[in-house]
Amino acid sequence: MRDLDPAPETAGMLLEWYDRNARDLPWRVPPHRSRAGFRADPYHVWLSEVMLQQTTVAAVGPYFHKFTTLWPSVSHLAAAEDADVMAAWAGLGYYARARNLLKCARQVAGELDGCFPDTEAGLATLPGIGPYTAAAIAAIAFDRPAVVVDGNVERVMARLFDIRTPLPAAKPEIKAAAAALTPAERPGDHAQAVMDLGATICTPRNPACGICPLMAGCLARRNGSAADLPAKTPKAAKPVRRGVAYLARRADGAILLERRPDKGLLGGMLGLPGPDWGETVPAHRPPVDAEWRISPLVVRHTFTHFHLELEVRVTELPEGAQARSGRFHPGAELRAGDLPTVFRKALKAGLAGLDD
Structure with a gap:
């Protein structure tokens, strides 16, 4: 001392x-x-x-x-x-x-x-x-x-x-x-x-x-x-990752969601389907065959080690439609707290795109 x-x-x-x-x-x-x-x-x-x-x-x-x-x-x-x-x-x-x-x-x-x-x-x-x-x-x-x-x-x-x-x-x-x-x-x-x-x-x-x-x-x-004080060593700039989230809404109001793997970021949480995030926007790999369009709102979210820019793609499906993965959740029963913040943002952006 x-x-x-x-x-x-x-x-x-x-x-x-x-x-x-x-x-x-x-x-x-x-x-x-x-x-x-x-x-x-x-x-x-x-x-x-x-x-x-x-x-x-x-x-x-x-x-x-x-x-x-x-x-x-x-x-x-x-x-x-x-x-x-x-x-x-x-x-x-x-x-x-x-x-x-x-x-x-x-x-x-x-x-x-x-x-x-x-x-x-x-x-x-x-x-x-x-x-x-x-x-x-x-x-x-x-x-x-x-x-x-x-x-x-x-x-x-x-x-x-x-x-x-x-x-x-x-x-x-x-x-x-x-x-x-x-x-x-x-x-x-x-x-x-x-x-x-x-x-x-x-x-x-x-x-x-x-x-x-x-x-x-x-x-x-x-x-x-x-x-x-305290003095701090300057932090390196956070990298930016990019991704896609797919919002599929059926005519009965149900939203397609999937549970993420237990391990990894947001592990075990419900979220919108989409591929892993990377340096560039991932190739189009939708969870269900349909006509998809891009929502005009880009979701931006910051995690501990990186910034994320998430493109939201949306589609309307007939009642009773099913997907290759995930399951449809009744929209009326979906609470904001059921989703982590980044997917709440994506859901909001996607619904705005659907209702335009």
């Missing part, structure tokens, strides 16, 4: 701030109850942490409420139908998380009597639980002195300790800084306090340094580098 480290009382000051300013989150035990010995439900912590990966707190709230209403315990979730869980997940993206959610729930319910392990090492053996999630559950649900480092924590530590090494190379240094700050008492509240500080005060842009409880010991504020 550096010659000028934040003062040893920093963790205590942070907890005092958290006791007054903790965010009210549906999966959280507030600090006054935590101090009295109450602990968060490990199922709630696990579910929220998986949902929060690559997603905002505001977006996760309604999904968390939906899941805990439909499946109030890990055993209820383990017994759910895959398709129901995938449909409830639609809109959160990164569907491999939903598949791992089910695998993990079934392992906990089937092999561990519905009880999550209470250590980082034990949690890390479960499907879909990586180092961050294992540390978060261990700290928040079991009050273990685990070092929890997410994007908010990275930002707070980079500024507090004036760590100028660009991310991702700075991760070991940042984790060491977070470990140095983690107290033996109330480590779960401490982990949540750092997250809250990053989310509400030590924000990416225009941090509110003047009201930060740690401003006196913040090295980046002292050195004038807070607004520039």
Whole structure:
């Protein structure tokens, strides 16, 4: 670490701030109850942490409420139908998380009597639980002195300790800084306090340094580098992939859909038929012989590693028509949540093309 480290009382000051300013989150035990010995439900912590990966707190709230209403315990979730869980997940993206959610729930319910392990090492053996999630559950649900480092924590530590090494190379240094700050008492509240500080005060842009409880010991504020941290290695430009989605609507209003393979992007989800995406628009390979036309609306969607441009081709079919693959779903029963976002966009674009 550096010659000028934040003062040893920093963790205590942070907890005092958290006791007054903790965010009210549906999966959280507030600090006054935590101090009295109450602990968060490990199922709630696990579910929220998986949902929060690559997603905002505001977006996760309604999904968390939906899941805990439909499946109030890990055993209820383990017994759910895959398709129901995938449909409830639609809109959160990164569907491999939903598949791992089910695998993990079934392992906990089937092999561990519905009880999550209470250590980082034990949690890390479960499907879909990586180092961050294992540390978060261990700290928040079991009050273990685990070092929890997410994007908010990275930002707070980079500024507090004036760590100028660009991310991702700075991760070991940042984790060491977070470990140095983690107290033996109330480590779960401490982990949540750092997250809250990053989310509400030590924000990416225009941090509110003047009201930060740690401003006196913040090295980046002292050195004038807070607004520039954490430094990041420039990302390579995302490539563009192109594809085709086929929208076939029968006279009775039914829409042709197919379930994607379990493995791969959007695995296990319903979607419009179409070939794999690539650098160029794929050759015309419709799921049913018909007169197809191209919708004037091009669908654009961004995934983690690439941008997608999707051409939507549409056709009207007589009632009772069948396709080579997939099956027709009654249009009146098709809910927006049954499809991932990219196919909701494609469906909307295709219907606009049909109804022109």
